[in-house]
Amino acid sequence: MGLMQQTIFEQAVLFLAALVVFTSFLMLAQRRLFPLIGLFAWQGLLLAATTALVAYNRDYSHLYISALITLAIKTLVIPWMLRRWIIQLDVHREVESLLYPSYVMTAASSLVLFSYYVVLPIEQLSALASRNAIAVSLAVVLLGMLLMITRRQAVTHVIGFMSIENGLFFAVSIRWMWTN
Amino acid sequence: MMDSRAPLSDLHSAWITDLRQTLAAQGVESQDLTGMTLLPAAVWQVKPDDWGLIAREAQLVQCRWAGLWLDDLGGQGFRANVALVKHGGFLVVRTELEASTLKLASHARYFPAADRVERHAADLYGVRFEGHPDPRRWVRHQAWPEDQYPLRKTFPAAGRPEDRTRPDSEYPFLGSAAPEVYEIPVGPVHAGIIEPGHFRFLAVGETVLNLEERLGYVHKGIEKIAEGRDADGLARLAGRVSGDSTVAHAWAACMAMERAYALVIPSRGYRLRGILAERERIGNHLGDIGAICNDVGFPFANYQLTRLREGWLRDNAAWFGHRLLMDRIVPGGVATDLRNEHVEPMRRRLSELATELDELRPILDTNHSLQDRLVGAGMLSLEDATSLGCLGYVGRGSGFDCDLRRDRPYAPYDELEVDAASRREGDVAARLNVRFDEIGASLKVLDQLLTKLDSGPIRNPWPGEARVSEGLGVVEGWRGEILAYVRFDGRGLVARYYPRDPSVFNWPALEQLIHGNIVPDFPMCNKSVNGSYAGHDL
Amino acid sequence: MAWLISFFETALFIALAPLFCGWVKWVKCLLQNRRPPSVLQPYRDLIKLFRKRPVIAAEASWVFEAAPYVVFVTAVFAAGIVPFAAHHLPTAKVADLIVLVGFFALGRFFLTLAGMDLGTAFGGMGSSREMMIASLAEPAMLMAVFTLAISASTTNLSEAIHWVLETGLVLRPSFVFALGGLTLVAIAETGRIPVDNPATHLELTMVHEAMILEYSGKYLALLEWGSQIKLMLYGVLISNIFLPWGIAEDFEISHLGFGLAAIVAKLAVLGIALPTGETLVAKMRVFRYQEFLGFAYLLSLLGMLSHVILEVN
Structure with missing residues (x-):
């Protein structure tokens, strides 16, 4: 089995990757703004944790800085600013109505599969785990896009956009795990 | 106390004066009893025939309908009172009724609030409200017969109870002929420690189409x-x-x-x-x-x-x-x-x-x-x-x-x-x-x-x-x-x-x-x- | 010998189910700042109910009387399949996970029939809601079960547990998702907040309670006991599949004792987590069930996906 041949660190990174996708799904399902921001902060935290883990495991000290910046900006500053905006705009009691939540979820699951098959033929990413991790990042990007498409609120669009950015960042930081 | 003040300040009574003029223009004669009784409210006495007009005009000036009560004057006929409120000013309009012609125009057409209060009065006094949209009985279940009216002075306070009150099973609830409409009777006895009341739901799936209340189970006289x-x-x-x-x-x-x-x-x-x-x-x-x-x-x-x-x-x-x-x-x-x-x-x-x-x-x-x-x-x-x-x-x-x-x-x-x-x-x-x-x-x-x-x-x-x-x-x-x-x-x-x-x-x-x-x-x-x-x- | 232990284990399971229920209630009381009744209270209630003479409506058919027995017996059989303190049991070889789901379905089928049998408004309402929940919960549960089955290459519970123990500590995202999905399904199936409120007296909001509203005496006792067993079954299932460590691998007395202590400890923890969650949230609207269980399905599906994408060669 693939997973069992990996080191515990590699397992942990893959585990975190799965959790990042999961937060993306939760964001798709969340119709209130404050919890949505909370989820975005969690995604940022998972990102920072992954980067820190890679930095520790591969001993790249510059990744620690990256992790710290992620932690500061994505889990603290941006969510805090979004919160303030929402309170200033007085939209925090609004509940967005989701059109066809089950269709959106089905589409989201298909996007995850799709990203997996897109990444499959990329030969250069020789290490299997690395390829899977890239698939996860692509999935996060696509889910962020789906979030932007299906919602109307400006704040949700901002969060969707930044979650796309999260996906790209994740791809970059996770690459360090399997490059020499 | 407030009673020592002027009966009605301008703020509270301006609408009452206006209403009186409007009604007078339509030929409604009213005797102004304000100050003589029921202070601090304004009181008018009108003819029974003008009863419906009062409600129509009162509704036009957006009064709140605040209650109706009859009174058996003991051999000298009956007196009906209705309370109307606006801007905190109370107006009581009353009329005298002969025992032989106990009927009034219904206010329920203009004030939905009057619906059950009038049915309550009809059950207890036997007064007929003409033009009432829903003349079913309300507070009367089976504790006394249809042709007796407990609040008339001739009715004994102890009532004339039967040994065993008959079940009240024939109340005509609003039903539905559609087969997909599910009728759910709830109460009058409920699972919690609350008072008795019956609720009849018409539901399609879980959605309520209509709810009808049936109260009167705790009528104590x-x-x-x-x-x-x-x-x-x-x-x-x-x-x-x-x-x-x-x-x-x-x-x-x-x-x-x-x-x-x-x-x-x-x-x-x-x-x-x-x-x-x-x-x-x-x-x-x-x-x-x-x-x-x-x-x-x-x-x-x-x-x-x-x-x-x-x-x-x-x-x-x-x-x-x-x-x-x-x-x-x-x-x-x-x-x-x-x-x-x-x-x-x-x-x-x-x-x-x-x-x-x-x-x-x-x-x-x-x-x-x-x-x-x-x-x-x-x-x-x-x-x-x-x-x-x-x-x-x-x-x-x-x-x-x-x-x-x-x-x-x-x-x-x-x-x-x-x-x-x-x-x-x-x-x-x-x-x-x-x-x-x-x-x-x-x-x-x-x-x-x-x-x-x-x-x-x-x-x-x-x-x-x-x-x-x-x-x-x-x-x-x-x-x-x-x-x-x-x-x-x-x-x-x-x-x-x-x-x-x-x-x-x-x-x-x-x-x-x-x-x-x-x-x-x-x-x-x-x-x-x-x-x-x-x-x-x- | 193995059959004897298996039989004994099932009996112990059934006997402990009311205790687990009492524990959950006890913790819940404390969390809500109330003085809790004894954890043995469910036993007293059961004894009281068994002593009472049941009253059955004149219109009741045989289904009404048979349903409590069916519900109870399916719960007992299901308890027999699930490894409790030890695995490698002969009963586990007879029936697998799919059969377990089937037992639950059979019990529920009879319960919903019984709910409609008398033609009362509340029973019918409860049955229809129960079927709505079941139709949404079962796919999610099967999906979670399949995630496990694909990883372990077996649908046999005992072998699956053996496989988990064998491979040691591996961080499997698929298992976490499957655990999440199965937990949500368990909450829905055992009628806990936010899906159903087991403590409510409001007929119009009930699901499970509405179906058993007309039962009394020993029939009610069997139904209550059956649902207590079901609650504990889900607890044991979740803790033994996802955290099997401690379970006895053979039938040595000390191992069995340790296995029993381990499962009791795990259930005690679960019995704190469940009422804590219940205290924090309100019951959801009936039409939110679809979203809730849709989410459970999604979790199970994510489990499957992450297994395929991240874990397999």
Whole structure:
């Protein structure tokens, strides 16, 4: 089995990757703004944790800085600013109505599969785990896009956009795990 | 007291003068009895034939229809009274009816609020309301036959009961012929410890198409057994019209009797009445908020608020001698004084309660699963609230804002600042938040009352002489405005007592606000209205 | 010998089910600042109910009387399949996970029939809601079960547990998702908040309670006991599949004792987590069931996906 041949660190990174996708799904399902921001902060935290883990495991000290910046900006500053905006705009009691939540979820699951098959033929990413991790990042990007498409609120669009950015960042930081 | 002032200030009475001119232009002759009886309300006497016109014109000037009561004058025919309110000014229109032609034009066409009140009067007096949209019986089940009318003087107070009351199984509920419509009968016996009432749902799947209430299961004949009581006896009876509003009902009845006798009560007496009423309001709101949360499966809030309510009631018992403050208000003043050494503890409790609620309320406000249930459920539009004349938190939750303590302050509220809470959303959450806000407002009122509390007598003796007189008492109970009418017969005994509980106008609101909601949301919607069965059935 | 232990284990399971229920209630009381009844209270209630003479409506058919027995017996059989303190049991070889789901379905089928049998308004309402929940919960549960089955290459519970123990500590995202999905399904199936409120007296909001509203005496006792067993079954299932460590691998007395202590400890923890969650949230609207269980399905599906994408060669 693939997973069992990996080191515990590699397992942990893959585990975190799965959790990042999961937060993306939760964001798709969340119709209130404050919890949505909370989820975005969690995604940022998972990102920072992954980067820190890679930095520790591969001993790249510059990744620690990256992790710290992620932690500061994505889990603290941006969510805090979004919160303030929402309170200033007085939209925090609004509940967005989701059109066809089950269709959106089905589409989201298909996007995850799709990203997996897109990444499959990329030969250069020789290490299997690395390829899977890239698939996860692509999935996060696509889910962020789906979030932007299906919602109307400006704040949700901002969060969707930044979650796309999260996906790209994740791809970059996770690459360090399997490059020499 | 207010009675010593001018009967009606301009602000309150301008509309009454205008209405009178409009009606006069249409040939309605009315005899103005204002100032001669039922102070501080304006009183007109009209001909029975003009009864319907009054309602039509009153509706055009957007009056609130506030109650109807008949009176058997004992061989000299009957008298019908209707109360209309606007800007806090009360107008009572009355007409005399012959026993042979006991019929009136129905007001229900113009005021939906009149619907059940008229059916109540029809069942008990045998008066026919012409043009009534729904002439089914209402308060009469099977306890007395159709051709007998308990509130006529010829009917014995003990009634003529059969050995065993027949089951009331043939009430014509609104049905549906469509096979997919599911009819759900609920009650009159419910699983919780609540009063009896029957609810008939027509539902498609889980969505409620229609709800029909059937009340009258706790008809106790309050109006009948009030006859022949003295002032003290009536105050005790009034305190039992609806147990949770015992202070407010007793106060309204006492106010009516005191006005009938032009009795002034000492200032410490009415300030203590204010304290009692506000304590009743807070106690009930605490219980209600918890109960609403409990009905959506959030018992944490229920236990916390029940705990607060229990502490509150124990304080009532310690300081006033009764947990629910029953029989504390008596004709001429109050029965129990607040001892001076209890003032400081009460103040302390007020701030403690405020602190506790400041902790609890954010927990409820930020609990998404709870707000998800409460927000948007049981919407009552402002139009419905207005046309039904909804009172108290039900009206105020929908932006129909009437609070006597502010609109027409009676002693002691004329010397206090009252923040009347109001919301516009009209959903269960709005009614819950109005309750929270009212608790805050009442805490402030209590604080002011404690400051103003002077020393002195708490009760003036009831005058010995017997009078033929009548009085109207109106107070803001915790459920909303309570109106009480009392007429003395000249021997010092009560000839007619009519208490109008706010539930009379709030129960129909439940039928409206449940439309389009789902069946399992009914208990929560019902609790958010929390009408009194006993106060409605009388 | 193995059969004897298996039989004994099932009996112990059934006997302990009311205790677990009492524990959950006890913790819940404490969390809500109330003085809790004894954890043995469910036993007293059951004894009281067994002593009472049942009252049955004149219109009741045989289904009404048979349903409590069916519900109870399916619960007992299901308890027999699930490894409790030890695995490698002969009963586990007879029936696998799919059969377990089938037992639950059979019990529920009879319960909903019984709910409709008398033609009362509340019973029918409860049955229709129960079927709505079941139709949404079962796919999610099967999906979670399949995630496990694909990883372990077996649908046999005992072998699956053996496989988990064998491979040691591996961080499997698929298992976490499957655990999440199965937990949500368990909450829905055992009628806990936020799906159903087991403590409510409001007929109009009930699901499970509405179906058993007309039962009394020993029938009610069997139904109550059956649902207590079901609650504990889900607890044991979740803790033994996802955290099997401690379970006895053979039938040595000390190992069995340790296995028993381990499962009791795990259940005690679960019995704190469940009422804590219940205290924090309110019951959801009936039409939110679809979203809730849709989410459970999604979790199970994510489990499957992450297994395929991240874990397999």
